[in-house]
Amino acid sequence: MATVDIRDVRKNFGSTAILHGVSVGIEDGEFVVLVGPSGCGKSTLLRMIAGLENISGGEVAIGGRVVNNVPPKDRDIAMVFQNYALYPHMTVRDNMAFSMTLAKAPKDVIETEVTRAARILGLEQLLDRYPRQLSGGQRQRVAMGRAIVRHPQVFLFDEPLSNLDAKLRVQMRAEIKDLHQRLKTTTIYVTHDQIEAMTMADKIVVMHGGNVEQIGPPLDLYDRPANAFVAGFIGSPAMNLLHGTVQGGAFHAEGGEGSWPLPTGARVSEGQRIIYGFRPEHLRLDGSGVPLVVTLVEPTGSETQVTGRSGKVQIVGAFRERITAQVGETIHVLPDLAQAHLFHRETGQRLDA
Ligand SMILES: Nc1ncnc2c1ncn2[C@@H]1O[C@H](COP(=O)(O)OP(=O)(O)OP(=O)(O)O)[C@@H](O)[C@H]1O
Numbered sequence: 001m002a003t004v005d006i007r008d009v010r011k012n013f014g015s016t017a018i019l020h021g022v023s024v025g026i027e028d029g030e031f032v033v034l035v036g037p038s039g040c041g042k043s044t045l046l047r048m049i050a051g052l053e054n055i056s057g058g059e060v061a062i063g064g065r066v067v068n069n070v071p072p073k074d075r076d077i078a079m080v081f082q083n084y085a086l087y088p089h090m091t092v093r094d095n096m097a098f099s100m101t102l103a104k105a106p107k108d109v110i111e112t113e114v115t116r117a118a119r120i121l122g123l124e125q126l127l128d129r130y131p132r133q134l135s136g137g138q139r140q141r142v143a144m145g146r147a148i149v150r151h152p153q154v155f156l157f158d159e160p161l162s163n164l165d166a167k168l169r170v171q172m173r174a175e176i177k178d179l180h181q182r183l184k185t186t187t188i189y190v191t192h193d194q195i196e197a198m199t200m201a202d203k204i205v206v207m208h209g210g211n212v213e214q215i216g217p218p219l220d221l222y223d224r225p226a227n228a229f230v231a232g233f234i235g236s237p238a239m240n241l242l243h244g245t246v247q248g249g250a251f252h253a254e255g256g257e258g259s260w261p262l263p264t265g266a267r268v269s270e271g272q273r274i275i276y277g278f279r280p281e282h283l284r285l286d287g288s289g290v291p292l293v294v295t296l297v298e299p300t301g302s303e304t305q306v307t308g309r310s311g312k313v314q315i316v317g318a319f320r321e322r323i324t325a326q327v328g329e330t331i332h333v334l335p336d337l338a339q340a341h342l343f344h345r346e347t348g349q350r351l352d353a
């Protein structure tokens, strides 16, 4: 196990800058998730930590040792990729043993390690099968088995679940988390799925366009997003983010109707242009609230999502109670002001910090 320190890391491909100075401190045994939209540089950063991509600027240290010039095989890390690329002509046992066989480890040590990994992953009954005889989830577990047998200081995962169907993803997500709780190996896990990030991480790193937007425990990011990007990225359905102006002590959305109350103590001034944010689940029906013309009603069973329009502005609400609103009807809504978020209109930075 080890700490991982990423200090002002930069990456250029030719003359194109892809990472603009990323710094993340990862503690020993921590489970850190890198999350962000496609193309933001997650895989590039992970591959730099693994040593598969050279580092254009800054430093990566594993266990206190700067590894910028250390070849991948000497970094004591194990990486699990999206397309886990098992050897089709080898059994599960041989796939898991492969790296140790290559390193000419003694037979009894290999046997012990493969047995241990198979037990941890529930693969004992499948050791003599070939990959084609396994389900997607079982193959994924074999790929993890290959990483576990090496007792690495750090696990690196790059979207390991994206080839699995929705139900299996949820199951494997829980299995990987459980595995981490037992092995306590420092883990860096890349995904573009914010639900995966929220449910698995000790700490989330939100990336966007080659920069870090915010780092923190999942619920901190959810409750106090540092800027409008994180606010819109974390949480599903996404936070409502209305652009508008402070007028007469209330918020008026551009193209919207009615006015939205401001949280008490909000540090905004008359005429200021801001972004007014609230999560769908923090909206409630209130006769004195903003009128919304309902455009879509989506009952999921546990809650009902309602999409509506206030003038030209679209608003989404998620209600735990069964609501009977019909498309075309007008409902009145207000957000829970204790859970409202205000952001600077141009910079997107949180205003009440
Ligand atoms: N070898 C390369 N040469 C030039 N550009 C590259 C190379 N590899 C990646 N890029 C670019 O770097 C950026 C970051 O790519 P990266 O694969 O790290 O994104 P990502 O966050 O992992 O996205 P995804 O969620 O789609 O996997 C992208 O714009 C990509 O086109």
Ligand SMILES: [Mg+2]
Binding pocket: 042, 043, 044
């Ligand atoms: Mg990627």
